[in-house]
Structures are given as structure tokens and as C-alpha cells.
Amino acid sequence: MVPSVEAFEEALSCWRDLADVLSAGLSRVLLYGPSGTGKTYAALHHGVGNNAAERLVCTEDLTSGEITGTWMPVGENRWEWREGPAIRAWRGLGGLGGRLVVDEVDRASGDALSTLLAMTDSPESARWRNPETSEWVRPGPQFSVVMTTNIDDLDDIPLSLRDRFPVSIRIDRPHVSALTSLSEDLRGPALAGSLGPAGRRVSLRSFYAFDELRRHLGSPRAAQLVFGEDGATGVLDALTIGSIT
Amino acid sequence: MSVVHPELVTGRQDGFVNAPWTVKPGSTRRGEASCNLTERILEVPLGIDATSRVVRAHELMHARVSPHVIDHYGALDEMAHRALECAEELRINTLIARLDFDVSLLCDGSEKGGARRIAESDDWPEALCFLMAVLGTGGEKPFLAGIRQVDPSWMPGLRAVRKRALGLMDSLSSAALGATILNDEELPSGYANSTVVLARILTQSMAARPPTTPDELRSFRRSLEPGGRRPPTGRFARLVFDDTVPMSTRPRGAGLRRPRADSSGLTMRYPSRLLTDERKRAFARRSNLHGGIVIIDQSGSMDIDEASLSTLLRRAPDALVVGYSHRPGDHGSTPNAWILADRGSVVTRIPSGNIGNGVDGAVLEWALRHRKNSEPIVWITDGQVTDSHDHPDDRLTVHCAELVRRHRIRLVKELEGAGRSLTCGRTTSRSQLSQFGRLGRKLLEMKTF
Secondary structure (H helix, E strand, O other), X not given: OOOOHHHHHHHHHHHHHHHHHHHOOOOEEEEEOOOOOOHHHHHHHOOOOOOOOEEEEOOOOOOOHHHHEEEEEEEOOEEEEEEOHHHHHHHOHHHOOOEEEEEOHHHOOHHHXXXXXXXXXXXXXXXXXXXXXXXXXXXXXXXXXXXXXXXOOHXXXXXXXXXXXXXXXXXXXXXXXXHOOOOHHHHHHHHHOOOOOHHHOOOHHHHHHHHHHHXXXXXXXXXXXXXXXXXXXXXXXXXXHHOOO | OOOOOXXXXXXXXXXXXXXXXEEEEOOOOOOOOEEEOOOOEEEEOOOOOHHHHHHHHHHHHHHHHOOOOOOOOOOOOOOOHXXXXXXXXXXXXXXXXXXXXXXXXXXXXXXXXXXXXXHHOOOHHHHHHHHHHHOOOOOHHHHHHHHHHHOHHHHHHHHHHHXXXXXXXXXXXXXXXXXXXXXXXXXXXXXXXXXXXXXXHHHHHHHOOOOOOHHHHXXXXXXXXOOOOOOOOOOOOOOOEOOOOXXXXXXXXXXXXXXXXXXXXXXXXXXXXXXXXXXXXXXXXXXXXXXXXXXXXXXXXXXXXXXXXXHHHHHOOOOEEEEEOEOOOOOOOOOOEEEEEEOOEEEOOOOOOOOEOOOHHHHHHHHHHOOOOOOOEEEEOOOOOEOOOOOEOHHHHHHHHHHHHHOOOEEEOOHHHHHHHHHHXXXXXXXXXXXXXXXXXXHHHOOOO
């Protein structure tokens, strides 16, 4: 079943918000909501121009060095300073600044979080000194940061970090353009798959896998492999009932 | 425990907005699973057994095809809510059966006992509705067995409705049955073309008398077909007054002065009464007659005009005049009675009738309740007494005839004769009764009239 116009309209609303914010030149945006809806993809590709976006995936083990840079051995008794993704994004192409994408920001440890705070500070306050050249680096005029998180409640993000991101957009469903490579009958369900609570969410990635597998193995087996023994019946029943045409 | 995915049930084309649902644990027992589309609450059994799965499929199908907007601009006003509810159950069960869900599992063991209780309480409307809710499922056979045990005479009627309902569902493809694109009345087309059609049939059959004789069954079967006449109900409709009819006060005449016999007075006008009247009321006393009650049958066969009403009110300015006519099959949405004049005030526009009679007895009883002292009651009628579906009915005719006889209600054919009848002081003579059709014949059969 092809999603209805209304479904597209609904699906587009959060993405339209993001496009509006980015095209207006706002350089700090926080995207949150269920996983598998394409937040990271959008952060990496929307509004980045010719720059390649720098991506930082936060974990509990993330260190400051992985954000700003680290000394790397380049030969015998020689070390060279390798700038991290945050500084590379500050510089961007020709020093104009690029896009920094901070994934799963809620998982960053205290040390990394304080460095992230410094890197995402306002352009007037943000600066960093290269330990090798002693050069003061500032974010370029086109520098932007998009943070993403899978949490549903913004209160779980440190207040100081949220304060740097005045615009938070909840992305609760995939972008319709992400559905085009799915079979038609799965587009509607895939668009709505992320709406339910955590235990019932079915990500876009799962639909891609199911779609691919069912071509070779048939729907029951594909569902069993992708959604598990317990989940397969529920998903297949819902898809069957939705497919009345 | 199974996971149910209402969010994945998509494809509606009626503007239903996809949003998160709340899932509550229910059970496979009748009435303990539901789908609330307005608040998006799905109550379903979460067991891994096959019955739980079919119950979940049933509720998910509601989420897929049932209407989510309550207000349908009056399109459903005429239908009994229970009829709509149960007709929709049949549509849903038909759809899931076509998707190979095993609907024979939809049976919780309460059907036979429930059917017995329904038949014992003589609840024919509920028997029809419940049959639709279990039709095609595992609950159908025990339900019919329960009915048969208590009142086998209902079986032919139930079978006729069953056949018609299944025929209606079979005539539509799954796509048509489950279509949610809105029609002109803002109803999902699948719902409008199946559930609403069946609910309309059910609503009129619920009001009907259960057919028992071959003739009644034939007429009942015909009523189930498209364009078929509604079956006889054997009862009057509920009286619904139109309170919106505008009234205005009317310049009041003196009414009609007429002499009455009395035991004292100035003029001995009836000397013969000294011999014939045990109270010896030989004197005449003039009194003004102002009132009385006039009941006007405004069904298709009868008509009144303002001039006739004015003439009547000149003779009886304080009369209470009430018109009535029932729309056959209506369940209270269309008023079937209206006050035309109320002790001095009169309508500014005479409402037109609704084709049928339908409330003859009800309006007579209403008039008797509003009668002051022993003021005269005149009934403008053609002598036809019909039930709520506008079928002439012997029992109802006898009922009205008894009211006429017991309360000395005067029968008049035309409104022009009402004023005279109010003031003449005589009831309808036996010789006039032949003008009043079935009612007149019944009255003639009553020896004491």
C-alpha cells in the first residue's frame, strides 16, 4: 500500500522543520527521537554544501582527544598533532567552517561532554589552541553542529548542552525519500514503524532487511529472521491486515 | 507474550492520522477486547495462542477500516446504534476470514446461554443483532441452538436475515468492503456500502414483529431486499412532538353559545324531561362552549388547510388541536406530532405530514391525558390505523376502537366537520361508522358502541 497524501504530509512535517531551520542558517540543532528514522543521515547530508560533514559517535569511552585531536607517532621519536573531527569541522573547506555531527550525544562521558561544550560554544566564545603550532583556532563562519540522540525525553540531556541548542526537533518517522527503495506495500508501515513505544518500534533498517529477505525466502521466514520468533507473527498480521486492497 | 503492532496497520484514506497507540491487555472473552479509534487505545489479549491471535486480528481490522469520526452529519441518525455495531462486527469478521484468519475460534462459550436469555426475555431486536455479531464465527451455531431451544418460531426470521447479510457481504470484494475513501456523507465507502446497508435492514427488522406465519415470513423476506417495504411492526411509534412549530395568539371570539339542560333556571325549555329525566333537568341554561380537543390525522391520505382550521377555532377558540403523522420507519429523529392550536394560540404555519399514520393510538392516549373534565374529543380520521412502519394492523385498530368507544371520541372525516362535531354534543352514530374503514368496522362489531 502506497502511503496516502496525508501520511506523506505528516511524515514531512518534522523534516520540513529541519529544512526550514537549516536553510535559515541556524547553526545549532538537536535532533531526537526513535532510532532508525534517518536523523544521522539527514545531519550528514542536509545543508552541508560541498563540505563533507565530520561525524563523532559518542560512547562512554569517548575521550577529549577523539574530539579535538591527538598526538600520533609519525616516525622514530617523532609525533605529529592530528586534529580531531571537531577542529576539522571548525575549519571546513578553506577555513569557512563545516558541519559537525555529534551522534548519540546522551552517551558522552563527563570528560568528553565538557570538551563538546567547548566545541559547541557560541562562535564568539569558542576557541582552541593547537598544541603543535600554538595557533588559535576559531570556528569558521559556516560552522554548524547537529547533535542526534535516540532518547525521547529531552530532560535526559544535560541542561548546559541543551542550552547551546535552542532548537530541538523530534524526528519520529523516516524521511519519505528514504522509502523509495522499499517495495510499495512496505512504505506505509515503514513510515509508521517508529511511532510506537520502544517495544513495538520497527526501524527502517528492519524493513529494508525484511524486504530483501522475503524476495528470496518468502515473508514468513524473512519475518522470523528479522523480527524474531515472537515478533514475526505480530508484524506479519499487521502487514496483512493493512494490505487490504 | 505476543507483540501487537497497531501502528503498522496503515493504508487508510479517510484522513486518520497515524500516531502512537496505547495497547492494553484484554482477553478472548466477549466484550473484553476493543479498538478505540478516537483515543487510539487497543485492548487485546496478548497470549500466543491461536484464539488470541484472531481476536487481535479482529481489533486490528477495526483499526484498519472502521470509521474514526463520530459525527457523520446525521447520515446514521436513523439507525439503531446496536445495529450499526453488530453489522460492523460482521464486516470485520468477513474481512479477517478472507485473509485466512480462523474465525471459527471466535467463540467464548457464552453464546448458547446468552441466546437462551435473549429468547427468554423476548428480545427479538437483540437476537438479530447478536446473530450478526457471531455470524460466520464459531459462536454462530451455539447461538442459534440457544434460540431454537427457547423460541424456535424465531428461526425462520433469523435465517432470512442471515441469508441477506451473507449475500450482502459476498457481493462485495475485500477491497470494496474495506475501502476507507470517504463518500459524500463523509463515511468510509466500505462502511457505507456494507455496514450501513445492513444496519438499515437490521434496524427495520428489529422493529418488526418476528415473522411466524408463511405470509408474514414472505412479507418479512421481501422487506429485506433492496427497495422492499418495511415489515409490519405491530406497534405504534413513540410520540415525538415538534417543539419548534411557531405559535401566535389569536384574536379570541366568544365561542359558541348553546343551551344545556339543567334542574333550575329561568326558562323551562324541556318540559318532557320532567317525566323522562330522573334529575328533572327541564330548564335551559345557556353556556359558552370554547374548548375541546381535536386530533387530526395528517398522513398522506389526509390534508388540512388554514381556512378550515380558522373556521374550527372561531367555533371553539380554546380548543386544543393536535396534528400527527409518522414517517414510516423513523426512530424518533422526525417529530410525528405537533400542536396546531393550544387554548387560544395557533400555529403560524401548518406543518405537513410525514406520509404515515404510525401513532394513532399514542396520540389518542395523549389527548385523553390532556382532556379537561369531560370536554369533547374529535378525531379527524379516515379510519385507517397503522403501525410504525405504516402497515394496517388489526390489533392496533381494535385498540383505537376501544379508546373511541370507552371515551366517546367523536369521529369526523374532514376538518370542516370538526367544529360542528365539537358542539353538537353527540358521538358518531352507527350509521356513520361505515365511512371510517377498518376502524368503523371494528366499532360496528363492538355491540355496545
